Amino acid sequence: MNFSEIHIIGEDETFRGSKSKYVWLFGGIFIFLCFLAMHYSTSYISFLFSNSGGIPYTLISYLVVLSIGPFMVMITSFDIVSSETETGSLRYIISKAHRSSFVLGKFSFLFLVFTSMSFGVALISLIYQYSTSNTFQFEKIVLFLISSSLYLGCFISIFLFISILSANNKISFAMSAVFLGILIFFFLQGDESYLKYFTPYYYGIKNIEFMKSFPVEAGYLKIFESLCSMLLYMLVFLFMSLAAINRRDL
Amino acid sequence: MDTGKSLVLVNDLIAKNPYIEYILLGSNPAFFKCDTMKTSNLLFMGILVGLVLFGFFEFFGINPTYGGIIGAFIVGTLIGKTIGKGSEKYAFFSIFMYNLIGLMSLFLFTSDGKLALQYGGIALSVLIGFALMMVFFYSMIGSFGAFVASNLSRNKQDEGL
Numbered sequence: 460m461n462f463s464e465i466h467i468i469g470e471d472e473t474f475r476g477s478k479s480k481y482v483w484l485f486g487g488i489f490i491f492l493c494f495l496a497m498h499y500s501t502s503y504i505s506f507l508f509s510n511s512g513g514i515p516y517t518l519i520s521y522l523v524v525l526s527i528g529p530f531m532v533m534i535t536s537f538d539i540v541s542s543e544t545e546t547g548s549l550r551y552i553i554s555k556a557h558r559s560s561f562v563l564g565k566f567s568f569l570f571l572v573f574t575s576m577s578f579g580v581a582l583i584s585l586i587y588q589y590s591t592s593n594t595f596q597f598e599k600i601v602l603f604l605i606s607s608s609l610y611l612g613c614f615i616s617i618f619l620f621i622s623i624l625s626a627n628n629k630i631s632f633a634m635s636a637v638f639l640g641i642l643i644f645f646f647l648q649g650d651e652s653y654l655k656y657f658t659p660y661y662y663g664i665k666n667i668e669f670m671k672s673f674p675v676e677a678g679y680l681k682i683f684e685s686l687c688s689m690l691l692y693m694l695v696f697l698f699m700s701l702a703a704i705n706r707r708d709l
Numbered sequence: 710m711d712t713g714k715s716l717v718l719v720n721d722l723i724a725k726n727p728y729i730e731y732i733l734l735g736s737n738p739a740f741f742k743c744d745t746m747k748t749s750n751l752l753f754m755g756i757l758v759g760l761v762l763f764g765f766f767e768f769f770g771i772n773p774t775y776g777g778i779i780g781a782f783i784v785g786t787l788i789g790k791t792i793g794k795g796s797e798k799y800a801f802f803s804i805f806m807y808n809l810i811g812l813m814s815l816f817l818f819t820s821d822g823k824l825a826l827q828y829g830g831i832a833l834s835v836l837i838g839f840a841l842m843m844v845f846f847y848s849m850i851g852s853f854g855a856f857v858a859s860n861l862s863r864n865k866q867d868e869g870l
Contacts, residue, residue, distance in 0.1 A: 624856065624857060624860040624861070625860075626794075626860075630856075634856055637849050637852065638853060640846075641850055641853060652774070653775075654774075654775075703860070703861060707860070707861075
């Protein structure tokens with residue numbers, strides 16, 4: 460692993476990669492969807508929050524991230540490595556750069572796109588907050604930014620892992636959809652089941668209560684614990700991806 | 710030429726180019742028979758191992774959902790390790806089969822199952838539908854396990870990449 464290699468691959472993917480425009484476009488669509496959700500919540504569901512000090516824009520955008528985010532990440536990242544494998548260009552890259560650097564460069568590109576997207580959504584919700592109540596709730600915005608980035612990061616690492624294992628885009632897409640189905644199945648087993656701990660949905664949904672009322676009763680430790688568990692989940696899949704690319708015969 | 714030497718030569722050729730085995734053995738029906746037998750034996754083994762695990766989890770009263778998932782993952786991984794590339798469909802089939810056989814045995818040979826069959830009606834249809842849905846998800850989990858296991862195995866020259 461070499462940081463300069465990771466930087467070069469990440470930069471190349473972000474600005475000059477063949478998929479770059481398409482991934483940024485999906486990021487833009489995602490921001491637009493969040494904007495639509497916030498805009499229509501002002502017109503249609505404002506009566507629900509008349510007693511609770513205005514519409515919680517951060518919560519609404521976080522709910523959009525929770526529900527649509529995994530699918531957006533799947534669409535953009537299922538072929539991030541498998542397309543290189545399919546065309547054979549991976550062999551040329553691997554001869555110049557280390558395998559781990561290649562994977563980390565790809566991951567950093569996707570993580571950067573989705574963090575920028577979270578930042579865009581956070582900015583829009585900040586503007587909405589200020590226009591309706593003349594106040595800034597920076598804590599909620601920062602929490603939204605970190606938790607949505609980590610939540611989407613979990614899915615990026617999952618789909619990156621699947622993409623590394625796949626020989627072509629068709630298999631990668633099918634297996635990504637299968638894995639998403641498995642995660643939803645695990646999550647639907649209920650709160651009593653231990654299977655919920657295997658899904659990023661559980662960690663993401665746990666943060667909803669922090670978005671509702673920010674200085675939470677349980678304190679900052681609970682927030683820290685929740686964010687750390689998401690980070691750990693992301694790292695586990697990232698290390699599995701690194702192990703997979705190092706084990707594969709190229 | 711000595712048979713041992715020729716075998717070594719053929720193995721060496723296959724290692725260098727996996728497609729050569731189709732060129733060398735493509736016209737030989739014994740090769741296809743051997744390949745089919747291998748897969749069917751492995752499917753049979755997968756179903757047997759799955760049934761043993763199914764019985765084990767039932768006997769010890771482990772939660773059927775956890776049991777189903779663990780069993781499917783073990784069988785899927787075994788099939789993926791053994792068959793290699795393209796083992797997902799075989800894993801799916803064998804997990805679906807052993808779960809169906811296990812559930813049918815439960816319905817036919819246990820007092821609870823007989824009670825459910827005698828009761829009949831919409832409740833039974835719902836129960837069977839729910840069981841089939843769970844079996845489908847277990848098969849998907851096993852299939853994913855096979856996919857991961859087959860692609861993480863070493864020494865797979867020129868497969869996929």
